[in-house]
Amino acid sequence: MPEISRRDFVALAAAGAVAAPFATTDLAARPSAAVTAQEIVDRVKKNVGVEWKADDVDTFKIGDPSTVVTGVVTTSMATLDVLQKAVQAGANFVITAAPTFYSRADLSMPGGPGGGAGGGRGQFPARGGGPGAAPGPGPASASGPGTGASAPMPPAPQMPGSVVPPRPPATAAAPASPPPPDRVYAGKNDFIAKHKLVVFRLTQHWNLRTPDPRAQGLAAAMGWTKYKAGDDGLHYDVPAITLEALAAQLKQRLGTRGGIRAVGDRAMTVRRIGLLPGYTQIQASIAMLPAVDVIVAGEVQEWESATYAQDVAFAGIKKGFISIGRVVNEAPGMQVCADWLKTIVPEVPIRFVSAGDPYWRPL
Secondary structure (H helix, E strand, C coil), rough: CCCCCCCHHHHHCCCCCCCCCCCCCHHHHHCCCCCCCHHHHHHHHHHHCCCCCCCCCEEEECCCCCEECCCCECCCCCHHHHHHHHHCCCEEEEEEEECCCCCCCCCCCCCCCCCCCCCCCCCCCCCCCCCCCCCCCCCCCCCCCCCCCCCCCCCCCCCCCHHHHCCCCCCCCCCCCCCCHHHHHHHHHHHHHCCCEEEEECCCCCHHHCCCCCHHHHHHHHHCCCCCECCCCCCEEEEEHHHHHHHHHHHHHHCCCCCCCCEHHHHCEEEEEEEEEECCCCCHHHHHHHCCCCEEEEEHHHHHHHHHHHHHHCCCCEEEECCCCHHHHHHHHHHHHHHHHHCCCCCCCEEEEECCCCCCCCC
């Protein structure tokens, strides 16, 4: 697909940019029965296999849930590229693992209300208070360093009138003009509105399934399914391979451009691989690393798990750690999601569309 220039991005809705046709069967060429986005989500909630809890994450992010669905696309992230490919394929319902509007709150404009049903949740309060914010401490209740510990503050002394400047006459404050809309948010919103797309985020409940669908998908993509060790789907005993060769295999088979990073001796031999899909904290790495040769993780805090693995390697212990990135890591799991959705929503065509690797690496 040809790249979109920054100038064209601003006017996406007007330009009506589309992606190159899919090499496989076009979704638009297949007939579909009348089923709405809300009805599909209701089936997901009923069949996902875990208790559905109300939250502000797995919800509609933009679009009308009563829209009759012509096709479904699953993806790890609803980027503009993915949305265009959905439109080209004749699909109008996108199910994404990651936020559409760049933050957990999924607001359809920076700091503003979200769009669609379920949008606008979790708005960030203005720093320093605002309407409805808790009042700050008054003179008689302030405490802390320099205030006599928790003792009440004494009243402020009166200043002599000669040193107090006169108060200027009250004038009506000019209404603050709203900031100009962000052109990236606006372009994405306009494209979604023009093509009447509906976007739903499915991550918390999907990732609670057993075995973890992200690990399932990654193992299938890497050809490790037959090497599964145990029932959790997170451990694999593979034929001996060096850490460097394993990292190269991940790069090639997952189609990454630059997001993969490895820690450890390049020449060390790897036989047992542990998977930590999605975002994980250091406790999971500490628990898994003794039982495996290398951990393949999605997203971690660099100063947690990656640095811990670096110190382990520096100590001469033959252990490795590979981070493949959140978007790349969750993509195979959304392929699993597409396959699963086909079993509960037979009326419409469903397929996975990759969001790709957001990073590239200089040569």
